[in-house]
Amino acid sequence: MDPVPPHPPQDHAPELPAAALSTGAVARRLGVSPTTLRSWERRYAIGPATREDGRHRRWTAQDIARLELMCRLTAQGVPPSEAARAAVGAAPGGDAVPESAAVPETTAAPGGPNALPLGEVRPECRGLARAAVRLDAPAVEQLLESAVVEHGLVTAWEEIIAPTLHAVGRKWASAGERYVEVEHLLSWHVSCALRRVRPAAAQLGSSPVLLACAPGEQHTLPMEALAAVLGERGLPVRMFGAALPAEALHEAVRRTGPRAAVLWSQSRSTADRALVRSVTAIEWGLRGARGHSALLLAGPGWGAGSPDPRTERLFGLRSGLAVIENALLSADHAEPATRAGPATGTRA
Template identity: 95%
Template sequence: MDPVPPHPPHDHPPELPAAALSTGAVARRLGVSPTTLRSWERRYAIGPARREDGRHRRWTAEDIARLELMCRLTAQGVPPSEAARAAVGAAPGGSAAPEPAAAEPTAAPGGPNALPLGEVRPECRGLARAAVRLDAPAVEQLLDSAVAEHGLVTAWEEIIAPTLHAVGRKWASAGERYVEVEHLLSWHVSCALRRVRPAAEKLRSPSVLLACAPGEQHTLPMEALAAVLGERGLPVRMFGAALPAEALHEAVRRTGPRAAVLWSQSRTTADRALVRSVAAIEWGLRGARGHSALLLAGPGWGTGSPDPRTERLFGLRSGLTVIENALRSADHPEPATRTGPATGARA
């Protein structure tokens, strides 16, 4: 963050700069709760440099630099009281102390150990900071705020997924370090997705089957898809991680979904023979057989489709469009009067 030049002398205190942020905005940016900021201000006097009576707190760039340094130090294990003293001393005009993030204005806490986020939204950076600190209450609050403010699709694509990817990259490059960060963040993401209340299912709406390929343990993208489909009132049958091949066949036959989405995170779980066999399944009563649109999601499948009867999904937003088109398609022989799956039907 660029150093803030000293204020010129005035007879009266100057107005706060237009860029000053509210406590809530600063909390989202740093990955802490507003309550934590107020507690730090009360206990360690690390609050806004200036306030006017009758107005909300407004944090300037200089104030935020102090907080960023404090977050970085506490993430490294420094007690909050010591981190606050160092952060206050690092302010312009303070005692000699570590410089406040001038060279790394947007890095997550930890200096060289920061998560590799790149150019992301401030909320994403705040979530990463909270995850690195293992601050579970802040992670939960930030996730719920992101979903409530931006909607589930935008929150997933622009805040949650980039943070998960950054944690995964850090873990892959740091041996066994950061596993605890990934586990904590993944757990709270899963909990946040399940807190999304589904809408009432639309009458006679065709179902969507979601499953991970055999051996595949990564479920969060499918959980996000299940949550957003539920928001739209579409019946979802979620089968979770590592669904065995035989069980997948049975699930498709018994539920008769208009669309089945199969997730594979890596090439080792992307079974192309399984795809061909599932794509060939027919369900329903004799004389009124149908088949499911088989949609492949996840990087394990590569860029193409292993079977001409399948289609690839790329991203939650675009994937939803593909699924909704498949549900509206008249290219299925299932009778329009059917109200439920053909339970027990066999190919």
């Protein structure tokens, strides 16, 4: 451990505390956009006490504590101007927080008694949760975009987005009808962020990967994440979304002749094993050159194993992507007779 440095002379500026953070780091920690922090500083004088070289903002623990209080207050509907006055007044040496701006004991703001059950997660995950609880749509959008750009889509999904979605879902399940608005806002912005991922040029003439949710299944975000990452890698995708009826799934397989089909089930009530058997039996292509699709089952509804020996289970986006790529590679090396395209002339 390094020795404690000597105190600087009085005519020199003191060194910054080790805990002083940049505006970007504070924004990620609190789940607000850097633009919001600068706006609060400009409008309500709730900025950092120190600037590095007179230009760069550096937020100390005391500065951050004020911001955390302001975030909790605004999450409860307190106007930003009043929340800022309360946060400044609650600082060490300041006045107590006015009763009119006090945070109720039932607050859902992260860090309060009803905080989202996140556990050990990345700081970006906590910031995203805080923004979602505050219903701060611009911050949620910016944090999601930053997560995808900085960490890549797979890591952003597995280590930031999915843990936050799970925490919101658990909170909703344990709190009756509360927090539904948080889940809906977060889910909407996650879906928008996934659709903004630019796909690479797909290989011409290659059969697609078919993605669908089981009949009655409304949870589409995991399939949207998979569609985005497959598209990012230049693999053609046919995404059919939520609750695809059984007959429509059969027709989609026959008409597209996918090399692999992924069927998502969130709960046991939508994990239809009879449907699995019927889909694995589908043949497509010209007579005499019929082909089969690899059926891959994803989602907790299917349980730990595969309900049919002709299927394979997917667990997680990263490992599932590897299984899909292996299935596609096996299809590419199959005999030509088993790789014929879908039958032509099928009904629309």
